Amino acid sequence: MQSAVILKIISLESTFTTSEYEISQFVIDNPDFVITNTITTLARKINTSEASINRFCKKIGYKGFNKFKIALAQSNTQFDKISDESIDDSNLLEYVTHDYQKMLLNTCALLDEKTIEDAASAITLSRKIFILSIYNTSFISDEFAFKLRQIGLDVMSLKESLEAQLSIENMNSDSLLIAVVPSIISKDVIPFLSNIKKKNVKTMLLSGNDNPKINDLIDIKIITPDHVMANNPLVLTNSPMISLIFDIIYATILRDNRGLRQRKLSSDTIINSFQSADSSKYEW
Template sequence: MKNSRYIIFNQNETKGQIEAAQSDMTQVEHTIANYFLNNEELTDFSSKRISALLYVSEATLSRFAKKCGFKGYREFIFAYEKDLKEEKNGTVSEKDISLFTKKVQSSYQKLLQENFKLLDENQIRRIAGLLNVSRRVFVYGMGSSGNVAEEFQLRFMRIGLDVTAVTDSQMIQMSAALVEERMLVIAISLSGTTREIVESIRIAKSRNAKVIFITANPAPETAARCDEVLRVAYLKNLDTGTKISPQFSILVMIDILYSYYFANDSYFKAQKYKETLSAIQGKHKGAMEDVKKGENPE
């Protein structure tokens, strides 16, 4: 039954928006949501009838519609009826791409604004200082946060930082158990609750390593173990129905940190960048010559 509902929501955008907004709803609003999610018939959806049917006020229906991303109940019902007709007919009309372009643009703008509200420039200076004095740096992340960890490694390694991204759950635990004083651990978890990441922070701190936690939602007990907690923005149900990368806010903070870190002692770091770039290009050139000679570049 759960799978069939998932298929329906894929075809019915309005129901998808209701489901996406449920985590922020009150108990009364959940009652309204369940009604519209389970309904499959076109009927009288007037606010007067639905409020009487569900024993809620018309004002509550309006608040519910706004939580689902609509201006009001009337706009919600217009979209709901349209999608319900398409769902019953087994057809889905092609959406206007410009509408989604505007939604994505708006989402990123809001996320950027929230991110810069959280930015603490003094903290960026302190973190850059930790990068400078640390003998080795380990960046832990899983899933999409693991992709961010690998991006961090790629960028900072090119300018001379001894940094390793660790993205496998078991390897994260083993790495944390081997870190030492004068080493730095950067743990990334947008939710702040990834069990392996939280545990790695505890282990690394017990080994006297410095720890930076990049997250949108640090639990107090985890934050207390960290030398720095770099807060990033995460807007729940932002433009519900539109999918954007939640890791975007972390990448923005890393861009700021990278720019500041590179600007200090820029000559040395620029030289390291040239050396790494030259090494990459040299390997590529050698491989191409081997191919021309008919040799295996491996």
């Protein structure tokens, strides 16, 4: 189990310089040392400069080392009570279940209430919603698109590069793009985001990693822990983490909108009645 600050560092690893990467690895491996020592002691320990440490702290979103150290301490305290219990890896039922629990808790650690509320508000206020998905994120994105249509929202799913490019002409300042991608550096993602930004389209990103260079292209950014961090990365995908985020956003929408909540209830009633079999046919 890892704290929110450590997870944030991991999500930015692909953007680090050699020096920043070395600092990040020391922080990940020795958080207690970082918390209990000064920047001078830390710089000497890592064999780097204080300026490099401050630049690292700013890159991951903190004003300086002291702010970073406080956040790291608070984040670690939050997770002190949650420790990885001894799991028998020969018991796959227990082993894989533990992986799910760990990744979902890590996902929650990266979320904050304001971002979720901003996401829910952006969805309900948009005239047209476009959901861009790539590879295995398309399955979970289709489910979310269906749930949004259940409450009467206009949603279009984009899965092909050409389809996405053609859709730009149908976007405007009343539109919302939700990009659900394994990585922000996935092919064509950044050029596509750059193009729609020119049309003042509101954008929301769900990704398994982060990059400060896209901050100007994104209005709402939600980072999930990547499945490669799991004990069973060949089995686990990013879908459970994305699904959890979508469900929290959806729950927020229904909580804050009585009319949309009633539409969901009506939709569920229709679906359930449509799927129900005639019980008389099965009476013996």
